[in-house]
Amino acid sequence: MVSLQTAQQSNALVANLPRGLVALFIGATSGIGQSALQQFAQHAPAPRIYTVARPPAVAGHESLLAELRQVNPGASYNLITADVSLVSEVDRVVAAVAKSETKVDLLFLSAGFMAFEGRKDTREGLEPSMSTRYYSRQRAVEKLLPLLNSADAPSPRVVTVLAGGLEAPVNERDLDLREPRNWSFWNASVHAATFSTLSLERIARENPRISIVHWFPGTVATPGLARANRFGMSPPNPTSQADAGVRALFLATSDRYAVQPGLVPVPAGLGAAKRSGGGIFLVGATCESSDNERVLAPLRNRGVDKVVWDFTQKIFDACAAQAGGKDEL
Template structure:
């Protein structure tokens, strides 16, 4: 376990080293852990450029002003995009690559948990879809995909960090769809209340979590390769579910599946345009 005091002691020297001109892309940094990480990085870098992807420039305006007040030397570029839409992702990527020669840090908030076994025979969850299965598959497939990336590019560090319980408003903002029945509305309210209590008792603050994520991004303890990081900033190396997937070639298989999904989605999109 890396104590919070040790994290701060590591981040402080990095900030004093005046790392200048770094380009950072943040997808999912308009609230919660991502916002705290972005603010901490703004304090640790000299004359950085931050590209922030989000749905509303208007809602980001106050945070934009705060970042510039924290570090007057930073350049903040907000790119309005719904990153769940591939066309939006293509658009912002084209804008960034047109303006920059390289990206030093890419930070994405995905809200995953720890790796779990998947439905191996139904990797796309076409037969066994459920919210829990989606989370489990997304988490495990992300770790496997990052291992595939790392095997094919020896110069990049890929981190999959699970932040643990963090006191944010992510659950408080969850509301039942209009079409939901009374039972589900009551159940969701009870879940929100329970999670709020658990977070208050066991969760770390968003500021402390942001400090840790900034440490993960800037620390030289993570060399090029694929790393899985625990809520306490330790490397997760104990035997788990990934070993059986590695032995059967799943890192490459997961990426091949992902490309097929992309191809299918893009083909449907092309047909829609033609029609």
């Protein structure tokens, strides 16, 4: 277990990092992503920060960014208005970042929700809880690979907040859970988490400089948890959103979760975190490594990771075609 105090002490050293780190936060209008953004803005020296908000959330997020400008006036804050339940909107977000930047040092992904009300597809034909938690996040990572690989840091970082270490068998005959009898909010959650790990492992193998963390933060007192409570899910003893933000910054900056050191040194008494058999960091609520090879190794051995990858690329091609453009990943 990594204590909160250890994470806080490590985070204080973020101030010693080079000026001008570039970070993109997708999912920072509330919850863990918002707290992670606040922590990064508080500690990083003169960073260039990009965030994304759906139109209804823009005003509230602008207020948060105004507060952060007071906390760290040397930073730049850039808000992109987009609905990341749509893959085509993610493409637009990436294009906006690429227009202004030649690198990205940190990509922090936390957008998502559980569709308790049932499946209601987006105009791209995707179920939005799976889209925000998997398709759109995966699209952002893939599209940003050139900028991530151009980062000044020895090992640029991707952190996705979902369910690392809790992967489970998926419905291989209906990957998108298109059949009504196969879809449930829980099955969608399992598919999103497992697909994320398998696809991110492929990214890691093909991009060895990039450190990828798939984090299961446990139960956190976010607006998402309050919504779950209304649907009868009331897990005990949630962590505060602020404490989760502290751990989020630790995962985003500590060399403990880096394939190559060069950011914040590993705290005394801790070793480097272990990677999954596919090459990414699966991390639990207290920032310790999770071992889920019992599930993941058979999936890799049977080639399910390639099946998921190929299926995902077909989804991306269809979204790009619908948007009137040709995918050039």
